[in-house]
Amino acid sequence: MSFDLHADHSALQILAHACIAFLFVYRGITAFPDFEDHMETFRSHHVPFPKFVLLCGFATMLLGGLSVLFDFYVWIGAGALVVFTVLANFLYHDFWVMTEPRQKQTHLWIFCNNIAVTGGLLLVISL
Numbered sequence: 001m002s003f004d005l006h007a008d009h010s011a012l013q014i015l016a017h018a019c020i021a022f023l024f025v026y027r028g029i030t031a032f033p034d035f036e037d038h039m040e041t042f043r044s045h046h047v048p049f050p051k052f053v054l055l056c057g058f059a060t061m062l063l064g065g066l067s068v069l070f071d072f073y074v075w076i077g078a079g080a081l082v083v084f085t086v087l088a089n090f091l092y093h094d095f096w097v098m099t100e101p102r103q104k105q106t107h108l109w110i111f112c113n114n115i116a117v118t119g120g121l122l123l124v125i126s127l
Helices: 011-044 050-070 074-092 101-126
Strands: none
Touching: 011 050, 011 074, 011 101, 050 074, 074 101
């Protein structure tokens, strides 16, 4: 049994996988030092078992990102990242309840970017 990474993908498809993976792996690593801040956000949104949910989120970003990067069970990794991204939009980027204009605009932009990222993940799944 051979293990040929991206054997059936074009160079452009491989680059797309790497770009999407970078976002999740990088954010998974750089968000960890702010663990307590993220915990507070989860608590304020009344997320049950916030520590467990947050650790699952970090694991999803890292493992899902690596799955996409290496095209290893990519439909599972990208699928988990779709669920993660949709949930993050509604838990973290709920611009519709924000009152401060700058904060509202920033989170609207992030929300829209996450929709685009979700589209990219769905394309990765479909290839």
